[in-house]
Amino acid sequence: MSTRDSESGGKPETVAEKVDRTKPGQDEGSATFGAFVRKPGARRVAVDVSGSPSARSEPESSIEPVDSVPDDAVEVGFIADAYGLKGWVKIVPHANGKQGGDALLSAKRWWLVKGRERKSARCLQSKVHADTIVARLxxxxxxxxxxxxxxxAVYVARGDFPKLDSEDEFYWVDLIGLDVENEAGVALGRVADLIDNGAHSILRIEYPGTDKDGKPETGERLIPFVGVYVKTVDRAAKRIVVDWDADY
Structure with missing residues (x-):
């Protein structure tokens, strides 16, 4: 384990997080924001859209088959079972049973995918139930x-995700695909995925390399997504700048 790895263990940040400093009044060692989750301590409430003006203008219909899901649809969980006797479903949000919760609570339109099946469903009501979300469609x-x-699987349009509080907070889905370089301008690869290790998020970066026989292969770097390493995230330029050497 490198010195950088051992240092990163003391800054437990989750997924979408600030990269410059902790918020006023927040302990430096406390979790900040996670993708698809609320600020710690904030209430998550049931969302009932059945009485809203937009819901009234859209007739209640059955769950309908569709040819495809929207281009910006993001998978946020899966239906684990029925809940109760009145047609509610239980959804397990992805990543530790938490991420995806707020998107599921706020979105009025869901897309359900299983194998080749594609369905569109209007969510009338959703609420938190332990580590799951239960909903009425x-x-x-x-x-x-x-x-x-x-x-x-449950998909929600990216445009229906709750707005984050500041430009220093990010959803995982917005980081995937960004190019990563260090402060010296050396390209380190591209974000392929993120990992939640329980303490903080980790960027999984892929880059072209060669094996011991000189054949092309895909290399991998893991960089903790914490402020000591991540210096800037420029979504417009599709770039992340980190304090990280190419040989780490």
Whole structure:
């Protein structure tokens, strides 16, 4: 383990997070923001869209098959089971049962995918239940109908994600695909994924390399997404600048 790895263990930040400093009144060792999750201590409340003006203008219909999901759709969880007897479903949000929660609570339109099936569903009501989300979908009126949705992945349009509080907070989905370079301008690769190790998020960066026989292969770098290493995130330029040497 490198010195940088051992140093990073003392700054537990989650997924979408500030890269410059902690918020006023917040302990430096406390978790900050996570992708698809709320600020620690903030209340997560049930969202009932059935009485909203936009909901009233859209008739309650059944869950309908569609040809495709929107281009900006992001998978945020999956339906684990039916919940109760009145057609509610239980959703497990991705990543430690938390990420995806706020998007599921705020979005009025969901897309359900299982194999080659694509369905569109209007969410009438959703709320937190332990580490899961339970929801009532238009056209899903009994337990048998809800149970038939078990195993479907749930997608939400990126435009329906809750707005983050500042420009220094990021959703994972917005970081994937960004080029990464260090402060000397050396290209380190591109963000392929992020990992939540329980203490903070880690950028998983892929770059072209060669194996011991000189054949092309894909290399990997893991850089903790914490302020001591991540200096700037420029989404417009699709670039992240880090304090990290190319040979780490």
């Amino acid at each position: 238009a056209g899903c009126e009994d337990r048998d109908t809800a149970a038939a949705l078990k195993g479907h």
